[in-house]
Amino acid sequence: MSKQNRTAIEPTRDQNYAEWYQQVIKAADMAENSDVRGCMVIKPWGYAIWENIQRALDIKFRETGHRNAYFPIFIPKSYFEKESEHVEGFAKECAVVTHSRLEDDASGGLKVAGELTEPLIVRPTSETIIGASFARWVNSYRDLPLLINQWANIVRWEMRTRLFLRTSEFLWQEGHTAHESFEEAMEESRKMLDVYADFAKDYLAIPVIKGEKTESERFPGAVNTFCIEAMMQDKKALQSGTSHFLGQNFAKASGIKFQNREGEIEYAWTSSWGVSTRLIGALIMAHSDDNGLVLPPKIAPSHLAVIPIYRNEEEKAHVLDYCKKVTDLFERTEWEGIRIYTEMDERDLTGSERNWYWIKKGIPLRIEIGPRDIASGSVMVARRDKDPREKQSVQLENLKDYCLSTLSEIQDIYYQRALAFREKNTVKIDSKDEFYAFYTAKNKNKPEIHGGFAHSHWCGDPACEEQIKADLKVTIRCIPFDKEIEEGHCIVCGKPSHERVIFAKSY
């Protein structure tokens, strides 16, 4: 990447958003496609982000009384068949294990052998296999609530895949809980949606809208599916987490029964909820720019890159010595509950090359140190949220405070920027013509970026929802929780409606 280029990532977001996304991932060295259809390799910089997501959520799950456990990756076909909507939702795209060994074939290769009596499905979600355990664990109301979370890999045989956003194998957590009553299970599914929304805001710096999915977008087998929806920089929506109220459907399918306080046997009420490595896709598309990845400090694998600058061996020893002092400053430092990590970049590359390397990786702060800085007892600090050429001299004695308060500032700036972007691209639309124009308007300078979130009335009829989807590829992202009761007319059929829902194109 030479300085002459206008941006580090080509194409830019405006030129080709989809390709820009792939190039950001490549430039930041986060992930790559593998030879296995639709399965990605998550490289260290991408995986460290996932570990940070895990760490932050694990604390929240524990605080809300959940415990982690682990269940088998394989689901017997017969389990899968127990809930009819569920199997319909997942049967079309699943990896099926049918054999238990490989044998030499006639041509010197290997052939499959040891056919299983019952095929096994690699879990596309674990309601049925976890339900089988819950049925063993729950006998009385005293065993409830049962609050379990699992971190696991999941396989869904997706036809069109895209790194992080849609892959055949992905990583996720899935919470599974069982309760005594409708109310408790409903409260749990709403509570965990709040946990996700707070996490998205506080850590990922992504504002989200909480709401309920329409029937057509519901999790197969759920009574209600709640979701958080975020706006990406192409103005499309990305569903960033879901929480399902399952009623007694899965309890009946798995036989999760208990003796209630009145001594009667009844089925438990269950919930399930999850977020996945898709969140990393959200993170990239919510914040990154034409110079590469942009990382909110609270989720960044590392916070400061130290870049020593010297011309000869004598200067080198002196400069590295001083750099060591700088990284020592941050040793075992915590900032807002986050452990601060630093990177020392001593590679034999120019200062500009090393700066651009870290810009593309999204590290929040870069610290350049050369002989002149040392002479004045200072360092040059550059921020990822500012112009790449902008640097500020900071005295060594103020450096730690300066960096930590700047991290807080950057975290906030990213959130406010994403929020302003969403607000700017959210409209209320009350006429069908205007609605269609909003989602079909062309902008030749930004061929892939148009539309946004439209708050419009919908009568509740799936046919109207389906027509919008067929005509515009626009869907109801959610019926938001936070709304006013307002009389109006369905954007499609004109029938009366009492509330606006959120329409958008989506991932």
Next chain:
Amino acid sequence: MSKQNRTAIEPTRDQNYAEWYQQVIKAADMAENSDVRGCMVIKPWGYAIWENIQRALDIKFRETGHRNAYFPIFIPKSYFEKESEHVEGFAKECAVVTHSRLEDDASGGLKVAGELTEPLIVRPTSETIIGASFARWVNSYRDLPLLINQWANIVRWEMRTRLFLRTSEFLWQEGHTAHESFEEAMEESRKMLDVYADFAKDYLAIPVIKGEKTESERFPGAVNTFCIEAMMQDKKALQSGTSHFLGQNFAKASGIKFQNREGEIEYAWTSSWGVSTRLIGALIMAHSDDNGLVLPPKIAPSHLAVIPIYRNEEEKAHVLDYCKKVTDLFERTEWEGIRIYTEMDERDLTGSERNWYWIKKGIPLRIEIGPRDIASGSVMVARRDKDPREKQSVQLENLKDYCLSTLSEIQDIYYQRALAFREKNTVKIDSKDEFYAFYTAKNKNKPEIHGGFAHSHWCGDPACEEQIKADLKVTIRCIPFDKEIEEGHCIVCGKPSHERVIFAKSY
């Protein structure tokens, strides 16, 4: 469990060691079998131990320069075929995915459909799939060493399974590294074995013997396999971790080539190393007793159980208030780098029932608090390493110091006890008759417990090794690193030998 019973676990270790093991797991609520052949469900108390293992090892892996990443769960059959020894070692027991969907069959059930053009193997280990990435990532000596670790689930279609010790699916970490030279890769594989040995000693309180496997016990495709071996309480050995020096075998199979410092293209030198949920089996069998699980404090999910004792509502409020003060004492407390967790057990059960519950779960310390204790400003503390009835009164102001220093003491006691047990059951044997007698001696009071570790001479001939195995089910656990050069005669054939190796029955 009533007080009248002699022990909480039946049968005892002496009566039926294998069944005792299962009952300890059940009583501590750590894991259970699932309906899926050989796959276990790891329950919260068991999984929390695994998370502690992960946390401690992750710190060590990071300190030694490794970074975590994630690779596909599926391995194309063609990858698998690249290394001939490797495929032979794993082809006989693997889960093979052959189809990508389920369809309605004529009888209202589901049938497999969407046959894949190439079958996929659920990873039994990831050398080949990670090797494919390494081949893309490595071009020059500047890209080396490449130091990667993965936490993942693994599937090997085991015929006879046992919770934690041998399961069709298990959890593990696998380190994979690539280096410029033989020496560096060898140093790495030895270094990581040291990391495992230190971890086993410092966290699991298990003394291990470091050594090298004989050719017949080597990892399929490795040049050398190094291992740590621990003695269980039935005097059998458990291989607790392995580190493989792979030479250039896998680099050649996967095409991991680089330009060396002389400008020539050569194959990289690789290593791989791993520990698994098997370590939890080792932990159980190294320390637990006839009252249930025994947990070294450094790996325990929780450290103190607080058990309030009261007779009426008035006392209850008073006692719970005081108990809260006790748990508050340990809020955000770290002991030797470990976060201290406490459990407040307010369940409506007798004091004895709650005490036994926590004894069986292996919690290091139990704190009983009743009105009389409060009146004297003290609490009663019981230790898992002592007789269950033994309790000590500790003043509240000394409680925190007392508990933390006692945790250190207990950690050390468990290690010393395991070490003494191993030493007591380790012998040098120089005659074949004595050797056969050692491994066939019957003890009618302890039908399953006999033998131990025998340090004996071996000529190096696989035939002698094989004979011992066929006759006695005894194998060479390792050729220990820590040994003296000593002239002797092979225990089997009498030919000259220069060193003793370690024989034992094993898991």
